Amino acid sequence: MTVPLDSLDALAARVSDGAFVALPPDNSLCPVSLVRALIRRGVRDLHLLGVPISGFATDLLIGAGCVRSLTTSAVTLGEAGLAPRFTAAMKAGSLRLTDATCPAVHTALQAAEKGVPFMPLRGMIGTDLLPQRSDWKVIDNPFADAPDPIVLVPALVPDLALIHAAMADRHGNVWVGRRRELATIAHAARATLVTAERIVEGNLMEDERLAPGVISSLYVSAVAVAERGAWPLGLLDLYGADAAHIDAYAKAARTDEGFRAYLAAHVLAPMPKAAE
Template identity: 35%
Template sequence: MAQHNDLGGKLITVGEAVERFVPDGCQIAVGGFTITRNPMAAVYEIARRHIKDLHLVAHSNGQALDLLVGAGCVRRLDIAYGGNGRFAPTCIRFRKAVERGELLVEDYTNNMMSLRFLAGALGVPFIPSKSGLGTDVIAREGFPAELRGTEGVPVHKLVVIENPFADGDDQVVLLPALTPDVSIIHAQQVSTDGTVRIRGLSFADLEQCKAASAVIVTCEEIVPESYLRLAPDQNALPPFLVDAVVLAPYGAHPTACPYVYDYDPAHLNHYKAVAKGDESWAAYLDEWVYDVEGWDAYLDKVGGAQLARIRANTVAGYAPGLDRR
């Protein structure tokens, strides 16, 4: 194939994408889940540009969440889970920021957050759930009252009502829809017309993108339109929902991109160690974010041999036998 086109002007650099779609103070959703398919090339760029006061809306986006919080980019957080699997049962910089009162947090659950994105995607103002009745997820509000009804924060965290279609003793939880200003995801393939293909689990990426006002897709490769049209049942998002496409090989590192590379246990263990201390954390940010020119330079620092070690078996989707201790 010839070199791809510019996707009608949508193909831009990660710097241009962040510049255009991620202003200070915006509400942002990022794709992926804990240690998989986080859009890290974009996340590092957001941190590098010192974007401030973000309202991050997340279900369980572990690594992206922790880096954005740790770099001081986030002011408010709707969240279900701030953990990173066995690498960090609680994300370390997230934990410190909450304990120091540096972050406003509204706790929901994974069911609630994914439904809130779905509601935003469907254009309905709220959506019911049977999850959380009788718990503090429902009884306690994290955001202060004066924030309610301003800057995209709903008037109530949620509302419990009796099921209007039944007779008594059948309470349901109404959850406010989410419509983020921008959603950023990382995909394995985008075609030359802007169609997106995700392999493996899609998490809530599709609902997040359909609910958002703008969508940035970073990707491993750009492939011919005719190729993705051969198996349309495998495709995740149509071109008309995608505002910007960024070619970012290894753009989810150190999280996994199934069928292309595994998560990087060496980097995640290093991260876990340095995130524990404020000085070592500041040094990490200098070394891996601020003093790095861009994603190419970041990958050079990770090193070719390490990237080869985590390369996925293209059938299994991960790196069999990878030392994950």
């Protein structure tokens, strides 16, 4: 193998305290099994980047005391409502939040992907958010004949991108289907750690049907097998989200006691094979 095939715990051990970590949203191959392993390891002081929004996995990490700061466009559990541990942390003042927009997050990662210090972006002129972001600069378009303000968004370079994939091969190529934004995260980050449902034989990059949905092993640092590794979130067309479980979490995590009970039952305790 050109890319190490690690255990889930070994993959978690690669995430150091204080790391800048990019996580995909709940509907886009989020590595929940790896997040649980990080909580069990006791990682601390993470700076999370929601790409472009945050959800269940981020709320788990915040509640477990793993997160110092968060850059994102939103934090939500979707139809299950507010993210309760995020909400509690913000009320307590224990979490530093940098507010963004979905286009700004993607643009910043695209700048890092291309190796440039910034990229221009329209659509934020006149918004309430722009004056709050001193790192976003407004200039006049140098190619326009008339005043034409445009925003420059600095590149975001995560230390690590964490993603889940439907499958990986023994060369370290991973298949994410149509979720090509995950390739942008991998290209932008200094390293990418991947959990995968299964390992397949052959080379995914050599399959004309699958190659368009593959992240090359050039951008993958290590892979661990994690069956149902997105649960209770869904994974493409392989399995749907466990709405009842997410709803139960949202209700339990409204209190410190309820969240601790959830952690004890579903994160710190050994997970049944079917759940993981």
